[in-house]
Amino acid sequence: GNFAEPLTLDNCDREPIHIPGAIQPHGALLAFDRAGCLVAMSANANTMLGLALVLGEVPAAGALGADPEIPEAIRQALVLLDRGETMPETREVSIGGQAFDLVVHSYADRVLCEFERHAGSAHRLSRFAQMAYVSMDKLRRQPNIERLLEVAVNEVRAMTGFDRVMAYRFRHDDSGDIVAESRREDLEAFIGRRYPASDIPAQARRLYVLNTVRLIADVGYTPVSLLAAPGHATPLDLSHSVLRSVSPVHVEYLGNMGVFASMSVSIVVAGRLWGMVACHHMAPWHVPHAVRMACDVVAQLIAASVQSFDARERESTVARAAALRADVAAQVAQGHEAVDVLAREAAAIGDSLAADAIFVSQEGRLRAHGSVDEAWAAQLLDRLQVQDQPFVHIHRADALPPAAEPAYSGVLALRFDAARQGWLVALRREQIETIRWGGKPEKVYQHGPFGPRLTPRGSFDEWRETVRGTSVPWSDTLLEIARQLQDSVSRVNADRVLELDRLRS
Ligand code: BLA
Numbered sequence: 001g002n003f004a005e006p007l008t009l010d011n012c013d014r015e016p017i018h019i020p021g022a023i024q025p026h027g028a029l030l031a032f033d034r035a036g037c038l039v040a041m042s043a044n045a046n047t048m049l050g051l052a053l054v055l056g057e058v059p060a061a062g063a064l065g066a067d068p069e070i071p072e073a074i075r076q077a078l079v080l081l082d083r084g085e086t087m088p089e090t091r092e093v094s095i096g097g098q099a100f101d102l103v104v105h106s107y108a109d110r111v112l113c114e115f116e117r118h119a120g121s122a123h124r125l126s127r128f129a130q131m132a133y134v135s136m137d138k139l140r141r142q143p144n145i146e147r148l149l150e151v152a153v154n155e156v157r158a159m160t161g162f163d164r165v166m167a168y169r170f171r172h173d174d175s176g177d178i179v180a181e182s183r184r185e186d187l188e189a190f191i192g193r194r195y196p197a198s199d200i201p202a203q204a205r206r207l208y209v210l211n212t213v214r215l216i217a218d219v220g221y222t223p224v225s226l227l228a229a230p231g232h233a234t235p236l237d238l239s240h241s242v243l244r245s246v247s248p249v250h251v252e253y254l255g256n257m258g259v260f261a262s263m264s265v266s267i268v269v270a271g272r273l274w275g276m277v278a279c280h281h282m283a284p285w286h287v288p289h290a291v292r293m294a295c296d297v298v299a300q301l302i303a304a305s306v307q308s309f310d311a312r313e314r315e316s317t318v319a320r321a322a323a324l325r326a327d328v329a330a331q332v333a334q335g336h337e338a339v340d341v342l343a344r345e346a347a348a349i350g351d352s353l354a355a356d357a358i359f360v361s362q363e364g365r366l367r368a369h370g371s372v373d374e375a376w377a378a379q380l381l382d383r384l385q386v387q388d389q390p391f392v393h394i395h396r397a398d399a400l401p402p403a404a405e406p407a408y409s410g411v412l413a414l415r416f417d418a419a420r421q422g423w424l425v426a427l428r429r430e431q432i433e434t435i436r437w438g439g440k441p442e443k444v445y446q447h448g449p450f451g452p453r454l455t456p457r458g459s460f461d462e463w464r465e466t467v468r469g470t471s472v473p474w475s476d477t478l479l480e481i482a483r484q485l486q487d488s489v490s491r492v493n494a495d496r497v498l499e500l501d502r503l504r505s
Helices: 045-049 069-081 122-140 145-160 202-210 248-256 289-333 338-344 346-352 374-387 456-467 476-504
Strands: 027-032 038-042 086-095 098-107 110-117 164-170 176-183 213-216 224-228 261-269 272-281 357-362 365-369 391-394 408-417 422-429
Touching (some): 069 086, 069 110, 086 289, 098 289, 122 145, 145 289, 202 261, 202 272, 213 289, 338 365, 338 408, 346 357, 374 408, 422 476
Antiparallel strands (some): 027 038, 027 110, 038 224, 164 176, 164 272, 213 261, 357 365, 357 422
């Protein structure tokens, strides 16, 4: 590869996975410069394609084989290269009686031609196209994200034949949950599991936003080196390649799980990797390019739906909070004490802030909804008084008073009455308490040279370490809801206090 340092689990986020210097062996690669000169090729290309191409030369007429589609595809790509980069385009070509998918794209000043051996017949593909159409229609009719993902994993499994298809959904910190799964009956269930962000390092995530589908057809493969023409030492950028050789760290992870083929398709929402459809096969498995593209369309449909479901959900959360706020303010305006109203509405307020517990306090008198240790809460209020900031949000236990059980790691505190030390405090538990390693004792996995970290159990332990003593942070939407509640309660409360003072004088 092109990595200067020895690869370890600590530097794997710096491995330059876009320039591995090799491809997977189920295809061959040719790369041309602007002048049409062959500047790089995979070591297997001439053998697999039955050609006699020479690096550093512009292929002569006929040198690319008998099928005129091949030089034509390259010619077209070279024309387009002058105008910028192009997305992969596929056509079926024939070489020595064997059918190949030829995938051509241009990137970083190169035209890349990738040939994948093609097994499927035209008949199978047309049946497949029909099936894909029915899938999309079914997907479009789902009422929420959860159901949509359940249908999607079933449809992708039916289209591809993988043993296991999972929908993987990333969280605020890029850790991920398996939220839907379709699997061969005899396989252990992975649904409900959570994995740390580091299982898919940052550079891989960036790459997966650009290039949304990858296939590892045989985890046990031997990489095929890329050979470069003299004077072309710069490694070939495979960011958009379909044959790119994958990181050895990830290959080992899959091997430890007994997985022999893997495909994943990115779900990209607003430029961020929102999730993935991740597929496993317990034997080598090759999925034709056309089928992979159909899976990509499924992922795009999911992404578009997520965006509209999310927007709708945010709207209804905000609308519910606004109604609650108006109700609280009206009760205070009618002459009830703010602290009493907030205590009475604590359950609804806790709901609207996605809190695990809530308490209100004024002049040292505390009322709680949910389990709250009074001594701890008093200590917390002391701190808040000393800090003298009217709006505080925290998601780390080490920024809170030490506690006996049950320990909260998240606090969202708002002061609604400065003179009388009136506070509303929402609490969140530690993330670890909110999830458990699912069900039965873990199946015993093998591990390789990188060690037991690269197993599902190792991943979960890693996730636990990274989130120890933290709650899920308060989202921007919830912070906004809390600020608005604080604004209106403190305003009507102040009006009421003024009014009382006026009446008294
Ligand atoms: C890539 N890691 C990936 C991918 C997935 C996962 C889905 C995308 C590649 C693919 O399609 O297979 C993670 N896959 C999982 C997980 C499950 C799964 C968690 O099926 C659970 C069921 N990986 C590690 C660690 C490192 C690491 C500790 O676990 C580094 C220290 C690296 N993962 C890593 C790298 C890639 C990767 C480098 C990119 C592979 C590539 O595209 O070249």
